[in-house]
Amino acid sequence: MTAVRRLIIVLANTDPRNVEELGAPFYYAAVAAAMDHQVDVLCTATAGRLMLKGVAEALRAKASDPKTIYDWIKEAHEQGARFWACPANLELFDKSEADLIPECSGVMGAAAMIQDIMDGECRVLTF
Amino acid sequence: MVKVQDREFPDRLYYDIENQIWYEPLADGTVRAGFTSWAASLMGDVLVFTPKRLNRDFEKGRSFAVVEGGKWIGSARAAFDGIVIAHNETLMRKTELLNEDAFGAGWMLIVKPARTDWRDGLVTGAAICPAFEAWLTTDAYKNRAS
Numbered sequence: 001m002t003a004v005r006r007l008i009i010v011l012a013n014t015d016p017r018n019v020e021e022l023g024a025p026f027y028y029a030a031v032a033a034a035m036d037h038q039v040d041v042l043c044t045a046t047a048g049r050l051m052l053k054g055v056a057e058a059l060r061a062k063a064s065d066p067k068t069i070y071d072w073i074k075e076a077h078e079q080g081a082r083f084w085a086c087p088a089n090l091e092l093f094d095k096s097e098a099d100l101i102p103e104c105s106g107v108m109g110a111a112a113m114i115q116d117i118m119d120g121e122c123r124v125l126t127f
Numbered sequence: 128m129v130k131v132q133d134r135e136f137p138d139r140l141y142y143d144i145e146n147q148i149w150y151e152p153l154a155d156g157t158v159r160a161g162f163t164s165w166a167a168s169l170m171g172d173v174l175v176f177t178p179k180r181l182n183r184d185f186e187k188g189r190s191f192a193v194v195e196g197g198k199w200i201g202s203a204r205a206a207f208d209g210i211v212i213a214h215n216e217t218l219m220r221k222t223e224l225l226n227e228d229a230f231g232a233g234w235m236l237i238v239k240p241a242r243t244d245w246r247d248g249l250v251t252g253a254a255i256c257p258a259f260e261a262w263l264t265t266d267a268y269k270n271r272a273s
Contacts, residue, residue, distance in 0.1 A: 027200075036190045
């Protein structure tokens with residue numbers, strides 16, 4: 001049996017207003033990428049704001065920590081994780097792809113993600 | 128023992144300079160592997176050490192262990208293809224050994240190389256010092272140390 005090497009991490013319940021929730025998804029993404037899994041992180045719902053320029057940069061999981069949530073995103077990205085925004089979510093915030101942070105590869109439609117999951121081509125972690 | 132900028136490196140070991148991993152050939156044909164003390168000092172405190180599972184194969188350039196520091200993540204990348212034979216169970220419980228004794232009790236894995244030419248591209252003996260000094264001038268080192 002060939003091992004599934006792709007992991008999709010979906011941030012749908014993570015609220016940027018509750019900063020304590022924000023470190024874990026990106027930490028898990030960085031670890032999985034460091035283990036050489038192919039990692040795709042989809043930020044949608046309120047968490048979709050984290051893919052917009054300037055948002056994650058202004059957030060820290062712990063007030064005294066110099067590392068911002070954007071630093072966490074960059075670390076996971078450097079390890080090889082890819083980040084995606086949801087097109088419908090951008091619409092919700094009246095934003096476009098031009099507003100996304102450079103670490104975000106673009107938009108991933110719901111159908112593409114669901115197809116990959118239902119075809120058994122990946123595993124899923126949700127936050 | 129070879130000295131590079133006040134840090135000592137056992138000259139009997141084989142080094143993958145870029146990934147800062149040492150390898151020690153064992154009598155039964157397997158190879159012990161660990162991070163160098165240099166890599167350990169750049170990491171700071173290590174909280175979790177997770178090796179690849181026993182009997183799993185790995186490829187050159189791919190991860191065969193991951194260390195977590197709470198605020199950062201580091202991957203140990205292999206210098207050759209092989210199979211994981213054993214873990215350092217003590218290191219899994221006492222991760223501070225990586226900083227305290229990187230070339231001894233802080234070893235990570237014992238692996239079985241897929242081929243006999245696993246030493247190709249690694250440096251040992253008199254070649255260690257010039258190879259390390261050349262590496263210290265690279266962007267790869269500077270990015271890691273910053």
